Structure formats: structure tokens, C-alpha cells
Amino acid sequence: LKLAILISGRGSNMEYILKSVRKNNIPIEPTVVISNNPNAKGLAIARKLGLSTEIVESNGLKGGNWEYDSKIVGILKKYKVTPQNGLICLAGFMRIISPEFIRQYKGRIMNIHPAILPSFPGLHSQRQAFEYGVKYSGCTVHFVDEGMDTGPIILQSVIKIEDNDTEDTITKKILRQEHKIYPEAVKLFANGKIKITGRKTTIS
Ligand code: GRF
16 A cells, blocks of 8 residues: 655644554555645655655646646656555645545545534634534544545544633644544554445444
8 A cells, every 4th residue: 555645734644644654564655745835844844754745836726626636646646656555645735626536536535624524614623613612622534525524534533622722722632633543544544444335434
């Protein structure tokens, strides 16, 4: 199996995944980190960890666009991350993926979302949760389908929101959980433990 990670920024989830793959001998080979943003901080971290990096700038192409995504898929193929052996982790990748890309890599693209889906999809989920006044929030690792944060859920982790929490403290608490469950989901996938049936997953 081969792993590619798509980022746009800080890359902390990427870093936790890469370190966990090494430390725990997860049977998947990290091959390339791709960013749409040339200034993504995560690119330097990836290089430091010995990964190849590639930048595909958006140049005004909107999300969900195959013209853009075909360049990403071209890079995946170049690194032999295929629809047969690949896992693609979106880790703070701030673009919508096109249906063509999703169909090609069906069941092989994962995303992390900083809320307990289906609550608070889309952007600024931590703020949405804070402003809504929920007492618990968390994060979700899910497969990517053609909807917005709607694909089959793999793992979720919950945090409690206390009266003195702020958007910032909630964000930090959630991020700590993200760093646990995303590497765990990659491990489950690499070990062939995740089965998708319709919109549900089961883990063996
Ligand atoms: C995370 O909160 C993730 O849930 C969201 O974007 C953020 C990315 O952070 N999709 P990082 O780049 O992994 O540090």
C-alpha cells in the first residue's frame, strides 16, 4: 500500500500520521505530500521527514474542478499511488475534491473533520460548535464521498465543552483528538480492517 497526504497549511495531522506510520511499523509506504499552497508550513515538515513534496497551485480554479484534480491524480500516478494500492489522506486540504477524483479512488480517500459529523459540516466547525452551545464536540475521520463531509464515518472522538472553554481551547482539545484518531484510521485501513457497506463502515 502507498500513502499520499494532501495539505494546505500547518500539516500537524500529516506529521502525526507520518510519525505514527514509522513508529508503529504500519504496513503502508508514505510516498508524497501534495499542497495547493506553496507556503504551507507542512511542506517543510514533510521534507524533514524524508517525503517528496509537490505543489499544485489552484490558479483560480474553483474547488470540485477536474481540471485541477487531474493534476493531483497525475502526481499520484507518478508516485504509483493507484486506485488499487493507494490511500489518500486529506489533512487540512482546503479544497473540495471533484466527483471524478472520488470515483477513481473510491473508498480510498479519507478526511478529518473537526466536529462530530453530521453536526457542523463545512468551515469553522469549532466556532460553529462553540456558538451553538453544544456540551460535547470532537472530530471525525471519514471516507470522502461526493457530498460535503458526508462520507462513511470511520472513527470519532468526543471532547467535553466546559463553561470556561473558548473557541480556541475547544479547537486545541479537538486537535489533540484528531492527532490520535487519524493515525489510528490509517492503521486500520493499512491492516485491511475497515469494510464499507453502503454508508456505514465496520471495523474488525
Ligand atoms: C484540522 O483541524 C482539520 O480537522 C481541519 O483542518 C485542520 C488542519 O490542521 N480539516 P493541520 O494542517 O493538520 O495542522
